[in-house]
Amino acid sequence: MTNPTTPLITAADDWARSILLDSYTNPHTDQLVQGWAQVMRSAAQTWDAVPGGPTWQSVNVPGGYPFRSVTAAATQIAADATWWQHSPPDPRAAQITNLFDHAADSIQKLRDGVPPTDGQLQQAAELRAGLLHVSYVLTHAAATGTARTAAQLSEDDPARSEQVSMLNTRILGVEQILDAHLRRAPYPSVPPTQIDALDQTLNTLARHAYEVQSRANPATNLVLADIGRDLTGNTGRLAIQSTVQGRLPVGDLQDRLLPALGEAVQQWTASRYTWVRLMGPRQDRPDPQSVTIGNQLRRQLRAPGLADHPAIHASMTIALNITTELAVLNHCALTNPDLQAPGGSVGRFTQDVINSGPNRWNHLTNWYASGPAAGPNPVPLPEALRGHLAQQGQATLDAALTARSAGNVLADRSGYQTLALHQGQSGAKPHGRPEAPSRDRPGPDAPRIG
Amino acid sequence: MLTPTVEAEASLLRATQLLWAASLIEVGLDLPIDLSEVLLQDSIRILVWQAAALLPEGVPLDGAQPASPDLLATLEQVEAELRTRPIWEYPGGTSQLIVQICDVIGETRAGTLT
Numbered sequence: 183m184t185n186p187t188t189p190l191i192t193a194a195d196d197w198a199r200s201i202l203l204d205s206y207t208n209p210h211t212d213q214l215v216q217g218w219a220q221v222m223r224s225a226a227q228t229w230d231a232v233p234g235g236p237t238w239q240s241v242n243v244p245g246g247y248p249f250r251s252v253t254a255a256a257t258q259i260a261a262d263a264t265w266w267q268h269s270p271p272d273p274r275a276a277q278i279t280n281l282f283d284h285a286a287d288s289i290q291k292l293r294d295g296v297p298p299t300d301g302q303l304q305q306a307a308e309l310r311a312g313l314l315h316v317s318y319v320l321t322h323a324a325a326t327g328t329a330r331t332a333a334q335l336s337e338d339d340p341a342r343s344e345q346v347s348m349l350n351t352r353i354l355g356v357e358q359i360l361d362a363h364l365r366r367a368p369y370p371s372v373p374p375t376q377i378d379a380l381d382q383t384l385n386t387l388a389r390h391a392y393e394v395q396s397r398a399n400p401a402t403n404l405v406l407a408d409i410g411r412d413l414t415g416n417t418g419r420l421a422i423q424s425t426v427q428g429r430l431p432v433g434d435l436q437d438r439l440l441p442a443l444g445e446a447v448q449q450w451t452a453s454r455y456t457w458v459r460l461m462g463p464r465q466d467r468p469d470p471q472s473v474t475i476g477n478q479l480r481r482q483l484r485a486p487g488l489a490d491h492p493a494i495h496a497s498m499t500i501a502l503n504i505t506t507e508l509a510v511l512n513h514c515a516l517t518n519p520d521l522q523a524p525g526g527s528v529g530r531f532t533q534d535v536i537n538s539g540p541n542r543w544n545h546l547t548n549w550y551a552s553g554p555a556a557g558p559n560p561v562p563l564p565e566a567l568r569g570h571l572a573q574q575g576q577a578t579l580d581a582a583l584t585a586r587s588a589g590n591v592l593a594d595r596s597g598y599q600t601l602a603l604h605q606g607q608s609g610a611k612p613h614g615r616p617e618a619p620s621r622d623r624p625g626p627d628a629p630r631i632g
Numbered sequence: 633m634l635t636p637t638v639e640a641e642a643s644l645l646r647a648t649q650l651l652w653a654a655s656l657i658e659v660g661l662d663l664p665i666d667l668s669e670v671l672l673q674d675s676i677r678i679l680v681w682q683a684a685a686l687l688p689e690g691v692p693l694d695g696a697q698p699a700s701p702d703l704l705a706t707l708e709q710v711e712a713e714l715r716t717r718p719i720w721e722y723p724g725g726t727s728q729l730i731v732q733i734c735d736v737i738g739e740t741r742a743g744t745l746t
Contacts (some may be wrong), residue, residue, distance in 0.1 A: 192718050202731065203737055205738060206741065206742035218730040304634075312720055319727065331666075401681075405678075409678075412675075417670050418663055419746050444663035467689060473678070473681040477678055479744070480678050481732075540713070610687075
């Protein structure tokens, strides 16, 4: 049986994605919010058009009334944005509303009282799944638009920025409701502030990385290496933004922090390449929690306005510290004597290492004497390959440590500013620095005795 | 929830393989120059595993050839691939994946990745 609502919901999905894709550049957040609220109301009506009798609310048809609270919240949010009340809804959102209304008309031909056929149940299930998806995509677009607008207004109109920021927080709550209905498992809650959320996830990452390390397969180690690189790269991005805002001296960025971060990114890249080479053609899956944390961090690190937060330097310092811990774990994993990998991968990797390294002939003779590895089954790693992995682990750790040390430029600033505030100093010089370390007053890098 | 269809799983696999291929493309690592490319690829690398988690165990991630060596173009190809079937035919969790992909594309197009 052909589902008449399929083309309608598919077209609505296309419109919603189009709105989301340009929510990073669309200047009309006002229209987006008005249109979003309208679509939520329409989704609620279409959802309720599915007959509500017990025979219809079966295993496959998503149940409950997710749109009741969503509609109430969306309507209130749009009404509270009094300064946007006269804006017309985004025309694409109006298209979605039309499509939902047509879908409701179509499904209303099905009635309670007559036992539904399998085809009708399928139709109801597909419609509700589609409604949840489209509404979720559009809500995310509204959240993105309001977050961006709040960040843009923060300098020129801080009061309005705060109001839009509050709208954003409430829209994120709606997104969370829809997300929970889309997932079977619960989704992590939205914490109160961006910076708190980031710090919390960084802490979770550190705890989780320690826990997972003993059972981490190459794919999990690969994900952890990717997280290490992402944290390092984003620290660079935030540092650049901080310099643009005049909170971090250009010299500290260009001469110290960026070169160190750049080297760390290179080494994380090399480590992840090592893990890729240790994976077989039918790769094991990485630990799902590590992937979830990586994703969460990625989103949080890109939250609009994050770079403006007064505590961002402290969070960047925490990030560099945790990246160093990841590098320690990466080193441990690469030097683990029990590390095994599929024979074929080990064989090819070892051959390449021997070909490119010193003492080629000795290594080659020993390797061939022990019988080169092949096939998909896990085998221990030969000596030549172990040496290469240990070197890579050490190089990544050294680079992460250097980046962490370079991160002192962040700690210096926040420490100085805090000190200045405590001492009631006013008119602190832009890019003001603490006095240079001397014999009597050692700097933060100076060794402490006792 | 609905059972994923074979066609949608094949589409998701193709999208995942494209992400995997993009994750292996060599990009410049000179941070002051290449930061946006590095960050885009990092995002793609995380997306690989988000997508792979929706597939059955043991499927190969190799096997797709992106139409372009450009990371953004490949990501757009992935997003287009995930429009080829109605959403309810895909496994649970695909909506979240799509939203993340659209986020990265939107940020990259807007030049706000760095």
